[in-house]
Structure formats: C-alpha cells, structure tokens
Amino acid sequence: MNLFIKLLPIFLATTLYAKEMEKDNFILLQFLILTLVLIIIILYKTYAIKKLNTKLNQKIKSEIEKSREKDKMLFEQNKFISMGEVMENIAHQWRQPLSQINSSVLVIDDVLHEKNFKDSVIEEKLLEIESLTKYMSNTINDFKNFFDQDKKYETFFLNELIEKSIYIVKGTFKANNIEIENNINNRYEYLGFQNELQHVIVVLLNNAKDAFITELSHLIL
Template sequence: MSLTKLSVSYKCVNSIGNSLNLEEMMEEFLRTFIKETGAISGSFFVNRSLDLCEEVASLGKKNLFNIESIKKRLEDETLILEEVDKSIKLLAYKVKKGCLIFLYSCENDFDFITSILESLKNKIEINIDSCLNVENLKEQIEEATKENLEKERQLFEQLKMSQMGELIGNIAHQWRQPLNIISTATSGMQIKKELDILTDEDFKEYTKSILENSSYLSGTIDEFRDYIKDSNKEKEIIVQDRLKMATEMLRSSFSLESINIIEEFVEEEKLHFKLVLGDLLQVLITIFNNAKEALVEKDDLEYKWIKYSLRKTDYTIKITIEDNAGGVNEKIKDKIFNPYFTTKHQARGTGIGLYSAYGIIVNKLDGKLYLKNTEFGAKFYIELPLNVNYII
C-alpha cells in the first residue's frame, strides 16, 4: 500500500464512528473523504424500508442523479461508475443498509478511490448499524415513555374521578342537615303565617336560620369547585384554611364509619403559601382517605381516630396525619409511594394515589413526604419549604 493511500485511509478511518448520531457521523466521514479524494460532492442514503430511501447527509454540489434509479441498480451491483456529463463522473457504492454517492471530475484515479472505499467498508457498515440501533432504541424508549405517560394520565384521571365521587358523597352528607333546617324553617313560617301567628321575631329567626344555612351550602359548593377545577393559576392561601377545608369535606363520611377526626395541634400564626388550590387538597384527601380505609378494616377497634397537626419549624411547614389502625407492614413500608403499588383489592385501589401525592410534594414543591409507624398506627409527614413560593 502506498504512503498516500495509507495516509488517506488513516484520516478517513478516524472520521468514522465519532458520533452515534447517523447524520453527524456520516457528515464527518463525507467531509473527510471528499477532501482527501478530491470529490466534488458526496451523499449518503439509508434504506429505511424496501420503499423508502432517505438522504441522511449531503455535502458539496447539488445532486445530479436519480436516487431511485441508482438504488434499483445497486440491488445487483456493488459499484456504479458512469459519466454524468463530459467532465463529471458519478461513483455509487453500496454499503449495508444504504449507499454512498460521489461526484468527481473525470481525471480522478477511480481505482485508488474505490480501493479506499473497500478498505473502509467494514467499519462504515458497523457504525451505520450502531447509529441505526441507537435510533431504534430511542424510538422504542420514546414510544414506551409516551405509553407510560398516557397510562399514568388515565390513572390520574381515574383517581380524580374516584375522589370526586367521594367528595360528592361527602357534600351530600354535609348538605342533609342544613337542607333539613331550611325546610323546617320554611314550613314553620308558612304554617304560622296561615294561622296568623307569625311574629316579627319569628320571621327574623327563621330568615336568619335560612340565610346562615344557605351560606354554608354555598361554601361547600365553592370548596368542591376549587378542588375539581383544572387551573394553573396561582393563589396565595393560608395553609390552615386548606387543612380545615380538607377535614370539613371529609368529616361527614368519616363520621358514618365512626372515625373521629382530631385536631392535635395547629399553628396559630397564619402560614401563607402560593399554590394552585386543587392539588394540595388532593394530597391531603388522599392521605386522609388512606387512613380511613385502613381503619374501616379494623372491625375489632372500638375507638377509631385520625389526628392531624400543622407546625412551623425554622425552615419548614410540617403537616402530620396519624391514625390508630396499627401501622404499615415494615416489609412494604418503603413501597407505598411506588406507582401502581397497592395493598387494597384490585377493584378498590389503583396504587396511584400516594404516588401522585409524592410527586406533588417532592417533585413539584421540593418538599418531603414520608411515613413512620408509631405505637398507634401510620403517621404521614408532609414537609414544605418555608418562605419560598412554589406552584403545586
């Protein structure tokens, strides 16, 4: 092998395989090969399928050939060398999964050029395979990621709908008593009016009762609307109010299961935070309901309770929610925030509630969400960074 051929081969070999991106890799090779062999232009086409031949990289003069015609001829040939016009020759060279096409002036030494291509063929094909495998792997990862995100989105929607159903039930319980009071007050006024014994004091008392309970009903509608609305608008809230709202929305349904919601301690100083309303309620309701479901299964427990607290520390706002259901099995305690993990029957649990809550607190708020077993049961800890505005 001559020193010239050795030098050209060495430079071209070093230009192959420096990237796993097919376009970048072939552009670097073409640039070097064109320079070292005196080509006018160079192109690389990859066979994506039997019907699709795609130009991946092209440098130099605009194409003066029909790629479909060349591709068909290369099915039976490895090399095509022919005149494009009186001064230019086309050299097409078949490689695995594609072809290289160069334009040269007719004076070039084509035996020399084709011998260089022959020496490079194996490495070119190996690196084309590597790049295509990486492309396929990326496509598979992207497709799998899309599928997982879609499944997760559907599960989140199921969770939201499930929680909405529970909240509607809670609101129905909350509304029953005030509606009865309004109905009683209205009937009382009507009867006294018909008997002509309705006094001004009676009227004031009845209307006051109706207005107070109507206001309460309106408030529960606002709570429900804030929870279900899909909005990214921020609002500065008081954390105590969010916690109170969650407990009030759940208290009626918990009462039906003979579960007492106990306020252990709540910081008097108002703790302000900038949030989108719905998701914080989602986290709190998820944890409260998780405790409720654990307690419902304890038929032998005489007094069932859930205690919550809200404290301010030097650097955090700390919310705790504890139950007396006996705690979580130590073998699975570290798995409860994993996606799709559930201790419930498949018909009752998706395993996405606590995973979603963890994502909101940890990934979006830069906070902490963890669980400890106490002498009574499970105790969840929510820690949010103090004096920093985040979007939940």
C-alpha cells in the first residue's frame, strides 16, 4: 500500500506527460495536414493558371491569325479596287484614241475605194491596224472587267473565261519562260459570277507559276 502511494505521483506525472505529448503530436499532425492542403491548393491553382494561360495564348494566336487573314483579304480587296480604278482611267484615256484610229482607217479605206486605188500591201496594213486596235480595245475591257467589283450573275463560256484569264497572266509567264496550254475546247456554258471565277483562275495560275519557279530554283541549286 505504501509502495502504491509512493508510485502514484510518478504514474500521474507520467500520464500527464503522455497526454502533453499526444497533444503536441495532434497539433503537429494538424499543422502537417494544413500544410499539405495548402501545398495541394497552391499546386492546383498554379496548374489552373498555367492551363488558363495556355488557352489564352492559343486564343490570342488564333485571333492574331484571323486578324492577319482579314487584313490580307482587305488588302487584296483594296488592291483590286485601286487597280480597277486605274484600269477605268486607262480605259477612258485609251478608248477615244483607239476610236479615232479606227475612224481614220475607215476614212482612208473609203478614200482609196473612191479613187479606185488598189494596193494589197496598204489594204493588208489597214486591216492589221483595225485588227490591232480592236484587240487593244478588247484587252482593256478584259482587264477592266477583271477588276470590276460588281457581282453580276450571268451566263458565260468556261473556255473563253479561261482564255481571258490566261491572257491576263501570260506576260509574267512569258517573262519566266513558262507556256500555258488550254486543252478545253468544248464550249461549256455556266451561270454564275464570271469575275469572281476569273479571279480564282488567275490566282491559281499565279500560284502555279510561283510554285514552278520555286521548284525550279531548288533543282538548279
């Protein structure tokens, strides 16, 4: 009994110490759990922000690309409008002189017939002048119509449209020693926007020319 009384204070002290240790361990455990939760939250927020930044960067790149495409389209449209205005001015300036040349040819031809003057060389040259002036007038009209921005739903022949398109670009093709052959002989009739289709054909021809020149330069190198 006396021994129990003597050991009781030691037991109580030991019990209190153990409880204090458990309390400290519990607080430490709570601190560790809280720290772990904070780390998880920070990592999740960092991941979410990174993912959001990636999406924003992709969206910005996409919008920039769309803006560039729009700017390019606007530039092309403005270029066509400007060139159309230039061609309109050229057509206006050239039509009257060409008309006067044709009138002069007709007058000369009438005078020669009145005087019963016959010369095969002169007649041939007069016909040649008339043919050339008509050709120049048609060429002006072709270029003017090509740059015309008005959408006209009309009937046209595909082979003739292709020939007109080839004529527009044949100067640059010839300068690069490239020949174009049109193997469409049948007169396929279409109903649609002739100028827009001609724009597409001209763009395709120019792209083909550029690709051919690039490929040729690589082969030479």
